[in-house]
Amino acid sequence: MxxxxxxxxxxxxxxxxxxxxxxxxxxxxxxxxxxxxxxxxxxxxxxxxxxxxxxxxxxxxxRAEFEVIGGPLDGARLPRETVEAGTGILLLRTPDGGGARYAVAGSRSLVYRGQAGTSG
The missing domain is CATH 1.20.5 (Single alpha-helices involved in coiled-coils or other helix-helix interfaces)
Known part of the structure; x- marks a missing residue:
């Protein structure tokens, strides 16, 4: 990213x-x-x-962009093509090389759900 x-x-x-x-x-x-x-x-x-x-x-x-809420990418905007239809949880790369999990909300938002590989 x-x-x-x-x-x-x-x-x-x-x-x-x-x-x-x-x-x-x-x-x-x-x-x-x-x-x-x-x-x-x-x-x-x-x-x-x-x-x-x-x-x-x-x-x-x-309104075509998704807004990232929380986590290491807070405030970022992602193009609509980044999130496929029917996606529940999206894994995004963070600037430090790790990953973060984001839940897709119905209002064009991605809500932080924890680091990749952890439960939360």
Missing amino acids: STSAPLTGAVLPRGRSAAVFSLLLSAAGLMMVWTWTGGTVFAVSAGVLVAAVVLFCLSGRH
């Missing part, structure tokens, strides 16, 4: 948040201009921006 995966996963949500924030702030500004001028084009433009935010959030691409 690459150690760059957590860094990549940590940067992308901030960019998405900044984009959504900018779009919603622009929509609010357009609504203010609409109230001052009465121009319908400003209200329609604000509606388009809000619709874009809704579609962006519902697209699901940002």
